[in-house]
Amino acid sequence: MEFGAELRATREQLVSFGARLAADGLAVGAAGNLSVRVGDLIAITPSGIGYDEVTPSDICLVTLAGDEVEAAETPSSELPMHLAVYGATAAAAVVHTHSAEVVALSATCTELPAVHYAITSLGGPVRVAGYVRFGSPGLADAAVAALAGRQAAILQNHGAICYGASLPAAYDRAVLLEWLARVYRLARGYGEPRILSQGELEEVSAEARRRRYGERRSQGPALPRR
Numbered sequence: 008m009e010f011g012a013e014l015r016a017t018r019e020q021l022v023s024f025g026a027r028l029a030a031d032g033l034a035v036g037a038a039g040n041l042s043v044r045v046g047d048l049i050a051i052t053p054s055g056i057g058y059d060e061v062t063p064s065d066i067c068l069v070t071l072a073g074d075e076v077e078a079a080e081t082p083s084s085e086l087p088m089h090l091a092v093y094g095a096t097a098a099a100a101v102v103h104t105h106s107a108e109v110v111a112l113s114a115t116c117t118e119l120p121a122v123h124y125a126i127t128s129l130g131g132p133v134r135v136a137g138y139v140r141f142g143s144p145g146l147a148d149a150a151v152a153a154l155a156g157r158q159a160a161i162l163q164n165h166g167a168i169c170y171g172a173s174l175p176a177a178y179d180r181a182v183l184l185e186w187l188a189r190v191y192r193l194a195r196g197y198g199e200p201r202i203l204s205q206g207e208l209e210e211v212s213a214e215a216r217r218r219r220y221g222e223r224r225s226q227g228p229a230l231p232r233r
């Protein structure tokens with residue numbers, strides 16, 4: 008796709024996924040933020056505008072160093088955290104949420120354990136990064152550290168951050184993370200949950216690769232996607 012057309016499509020995609028945040032229970036009001044990498048630029052949702060009001064022209068374009076290229080509105084206050092994730096991983100999109108189950112877990116636990124095998128889609132048990140003030144470089148550092156070997160991390164008394172090879176992939180991880188946190192809470196209501204071992208998780212990952220989950224047959228041979 009031509010660069011200008013790709014940028015326009017990305018702006019629209021960010022608006023449409025932003026509009027889903029509240030309905031999917033991932034954030035309320037203007038909380039949470041989304042970004043997508045387009046070439047050497049990052050397109051990110053604006054700060055402080057409700058997702059029912061954001062339009063494609065409100066999406067901000069910044070460089071990987073955070074310099075504004077095109078920004079009619081103020082970029083999200085979590086821009087430093089998004090940039091840090093792009094710098095430390097192969098992310099093509101980053102989703103930051105304030106979902107209720109995840110925030111509740113973050114206030115009481117240091118990790119979301121493997122209560123269901125689908126957690127392999129996030130890279131394994133999800134760490135809770137220690138509390139650091141929103142919008143700070145310290146939060147960006149804590150998030151990146153908690154993401155080591157993972158595609159999702161929980162931020163203590165704050166929310167979560169997920170990334171992926173596309174905005175739909177990163178968003179799906181945020182939804183999955185919230186579901187897993189809910190399942191864990193429900194399981195704890197029954198008693199002490201049984202947790203899958205590292206060996207059991209590795210077996211799941213190997214089988215998913217063998218079955219080429221996430222690929223269509225029509226796409227033919229390709230690298231396994233996680």
Ligand SMILES: [Zn+2]
Pocket residue numbers: 039085103104105141165166
């Ligand atoms: Zn936040």
